[in-house]
Amino acid sequence: MTDHNKSKAARHKPAPAQVLTHAEVKAVIAGIAMAMFLGALDQTIIATALPTIGRHFNDVENLSWVVTAYLLTGTAVTPLYGKLSDNYGRRIMMLIGVGIFVAGSIACAMAPNMLALIIARALQGLGGGGLMALAQTIIADIVTPRERGRYQGYISAVFAVSSVGGPVLGGFLTEHIDWSFIFWINLPLGLIAFVTCFVVLRRVPYRPRRHRLDLIGAVLMMLGSVPLLLALTWGGRHFEWISAPIGGLLLASALSWALFGWRLVATPEPFLPLSVLGNPIVRCAALSGACTMGAMVGLTIFVPLYFEVVMQLSASQSGLALIPLMAGTVTASTVAGKAMMHVTHYKRMGLAGLIEAIVALAALAIWPGSMPVALVIVLFAVIGLGMGLVFPIATVSMQNVVAAQQMGVATGASNFFRSLFSSVVVALLGAIVLSGLGGAGANVAVEQLAHAASGHDLVLAFRFVFMAVALVLAFGLCFMISLEEKPLRGPAAEHPVLETGAPASRTPPQ
Numbered sequence: 001m002t003d004h005n006k007s008k009a010a011r012h013k014p015a016p017a018q019v020l021t022h023a024e025v026k027a028v029i030a031g032i033a034m035a036m037f038l039g040a041l042d043q044t045i046i047a048t049a050l051p052t053i054g055r056h057f058n059d060v061e062n063l064s065w066v067v068t069a070y071l072l073t074g075t076a077v078t079p080l081y082g083k084l085s086d087n088y089g090r091r092i093m094m095l096i097g098v099g100i101f102v103a104g105s106i107a108c109a110m111a112p113n114m115l116a117l118i119i120a121r122a123l124q125g126l127g128g129g130g131l132m133a134l135a136q137t138i139i140a141d142i143v144t145p146r147e148r149g150r151y152q153g154y155i156s157a158v159f160a161v162s163s164v165g166g167p168v169l170g171g172f173l174t175e176h177i178d179w180s181f182i183f184w185i186n187l188p189l190g191l192i193a194f195v196t197c198f199v200v201l202r203r204v205p206y207r208p209r210r211h212r213l214d215l216i217g218a219v220l221m222m223l224g225s226v227p228l229l230l231a232l233t234w235g236g237r238h239f240e241w242i243s244a245p246i247g248g249l250l251l252a253s254a255l256s257w258a259l260f261g262w263r264l265v266a267t268p269e270p271f272l273p274l275s276v277l278g279n280p281i282v283r284c285a286a287l288s289g290a291c292t293m294g295a296m297v298g299l300t301i302f303v304p305l306y307f308e309v310v311m312q313l314s315a316s317q318s319g320l321a322l323i324p325l326m327a328g329t330v331t332a333s334t335v336a337g338k339a340m341m342h343v344t345h346y347k348r349m350g351l352a353g354l355i356e357a358i359v360a361l362a363a364l365a366i367w368p369g370s371m372p373v374a375l376v377i378v379l380f381a382v383i384g385l386g387m388g389l390v391f392p393i394a395t396v397s398m399q400n401v402v403a404a405q406q407m408g409v410a411t412g413a414s415n416f417f418r419s420l421f422s423s424v425v426v427a428l429l430g431a432i433v434l435s436g437l438g439g440a441g442a443n444v445a446v447e448q449l450a451h452a453a454s455g456h457d458l459v460l461a462f463r464f465v466f467m468a469v470a471l472v473l474a475f476g477l478c479f480m481i482s483l484e485e486k487p488l489r490g491p492a493a494e495h496p497v498l499e500t501g502a503p504a505s506r507t508p509p510q
Helices: 003-012 022-045 047-056 064-088 090-109 114-142 148-177 186-203 215-234 244-266 280-309 315-339 347-366 373-388 390-400 404-435 446-454 457-482
Strands: none
Touching: 022 047, 022 090, 022 114, 022 148, 022 186, 047 064, 047 148, 047 280, 047 315, 064 090, 064 114, 064 215, 064 280, 064 404, 090 114, 090 186, 114 404, 148 315, 215 244, 215 404, 280 315, 280 347, 280 373, 280 390, 280 404, 280 457, 315 347, 315 373, 315 390, 347 373, 347 390, 347 457, 373 390, 390 404, 390 457, 404 457
8 A cells, every 4th residue: 555545544544532531521411401401390390380280271180191291202202312312413312302392392381271281291292202311321421330420419410400499490480470481481491401402512422323213113102001091091080990991992002012012023123122121130220210210200290289189288388398309319319329439239229218218108108198297298308318319220220231332222211111100100190199089070170179188088099199109119129129230330441433523532531
């Protein structure tokens, strides 16, 4: 080869990619913080507004669908975001997710009735389903599992602000301005998130890997989930539990899930990759995290209703009362994330947390309406602390055993299970709460719920709510027990290129 050809080949040979510096890692995490904040805030700010939304539309029976619709569409697109981000880069998919989320927020704020609000929430979920999954994937791209605890403080600060401020802000806007402002507030926040991600995510490492999009698998998942959730919502209300309509819905769900399972085996690159799900650590971590997330979302949605109609608090007061639950979750997640850097048997923290949360829920189930408000709040703080210990363990242990080129797909699959379990738990708890009304009509006002509470109907219903959440966490405990502990990986040997095509700097995070 001539000197000229050697020189030409050298120019076209890609430069070796390196990891980001500590300062660059902090800049990227700060950049995705607003996108994470959008997704986290939406889970908490709406909770304290739900009773008022039910009162506004004079419809409580379909209120759980305001949450379920978001979770369903978010569930369906989460693995797709992971695959698309592997194909085209994290940055472009994050920008698309933020844009769709903001458009859905506008539709929610302008919804004229409950049906329109539910549809708008489904649109919002199409964007929101990618925000948290992509944020977790980006963090996994730039920080190894062992080093992740070092940056856990930045991540937890976002969740602390959203978890503590969301219920208070939601209660204030709902009580003193209008419930629609919990959605209008996403416009300025979404604009900040879009601009910030556009600028800083140019530095995100990018491992190009082409994926096929299994849209048929996503549709089958929806066809399996919707009839199941409808059966949980309508059973005992519109139709008897043992009736042709409910049986037909359950049969349709079972057939769709059977086809979904066949699709996972039959297609070359399925909606949920079997190569990832076949790993027992991934499977146990994803399912333990999914059970815990389902319990947390279910409590976040129905605890404000419990405070308002059983404990007789206002919307603002219920928002304040929800803070210990959310603050406990964030605090414990931060502690567990940092402790994982130094603790060999890290899953013991998750086991202890789940046990203490189950015990606290058992106390609430035994005395659901007779305890002082202060003691109830303390118990919810204990529950939050217990659940918070699980999330970093489930996420990091899963990402610790997944190849770099499958990080987006694996993280999307994990978030798929979390969203799906959350949808089912919310629908199940909604059915339990509505059972406390003992056959009221389709359109039920919050005042009727309060009246039912005075007759101890809803007190009994919330006893079963807390028992159901404790059972969900018990399943999560079983999966955590089965989780194998692997030593966390340190700095990787091979490093990606950036989304701009330029190599990252050569200095690893210090």
